[in-house]
Amino acid sequence: YAYLQTGQDEKAKALTAKMAGIGAHILAMPGMDDMKTGGHFFDNELRAVTAMELRDWQAAAEVQEAPGSEPYNVFTVWWAQGTAAGHLHDAKLAASALVGFDKALEAMKTSPYAAYIDGMQVQRNEILAWQAFAEDRPGDAEVFMGTAADQQDKMGQAEVDIPAREMLGDLLAMEKKPVEALAEYRVALKLSPNRLNGLLGAGAAAEAAGQVDTAKAFYRAAAVQTHSAAASGRPDLKRAVALAAG
Known part of the structure; x- marks a missing residue:
């Protein structure tokens, strides 16, 4: 884990x-x-x-x-x-x-x-x-x-x-409901702080909702936690790291 x-x-x-x-x-x-x-x-x-x-x-x-x-x-x-x-x-x-x-x-x-x-x-x-x-x-x-x-x-x-609430965020994001998804990700991250997929999901939802600064804050947290995806091949993580640095 x-x-x-x-x-x-x-x-x-x-x-x-x-x-x-x-x-x-x-x-x-x-x-x-x-x-x-x-x-x-x-x-x-x-x-x-x-x-x-x-x-x-x-x-x-x-x-x-x-x-x-x-x-x-x-x-x-x-x-x-x-x-x-x-x-x-x-x-x-x-x-x-x-x-x-x-x-x-x-x-x-x-x-x-x-x-x-x-x-x-x-x-x-x-x-x-x-x-x-x-x-x-x-x-x-x-x-x-x-x-x-x-x-x-x-x-x-x-x-x-x-977390089931993180999954609820995933579902809402896939239904093109980024604002609602972001709210669920925030709750999930309070209960499970700094979960990587929670950070990435929240960042993507904020980005889709037009909340650029909020998205970058979540992406920066993911970048710090993973040493800028130094050992990961995940495209979603690498994209988040790039956007956090931009």
Whole structure:
């Protein structure tokens, strides 16, 4: 997560690639009954989240579950695919992602992790939002994503979650509503300060709204945080750095 927030893309990818081997080691260790299947979960999660954080939507759409994964440990794969479906405007992918996510939820009910089901409704509503957007139902998309954001506000988010309110900003920006998007990004950044995609999203929304100075302020923060994108190949980040310097 730290690598992703500071624009160290290749280090993040390299660490993610190691997770499969670490998971296999955990599975083979004696006395690890409570964490025995954790490797599969983290392998799936890291590959899904890395693609999403890098905004590589094609990669996110193609994330597959790690071999041998328990049915309840694959929900992040479907979450990534569902989110990618919205960005790629792929209604068929969105529908299949929702089916897969619901199967994972059902499996979780009889797993040792049943207590986490309520929290996963946030991600389910996000998938529903992206499905609605992919199906050209923007009003429904906003309702589902707004519900996800409100749920997360009440429950709290884990340390390295992708904020639902940041996703709401993404959705509104894609709907050509930059002022509304900027407002959501600002809230997300208060809850998750200096998140790189939050800064880039807020900058882009401000720019689209004609708020040039505000956009540059967000872009400058992203540039400082990533050492002017020195270790990143992300086009959106490099563009932000260039505009911040202009």
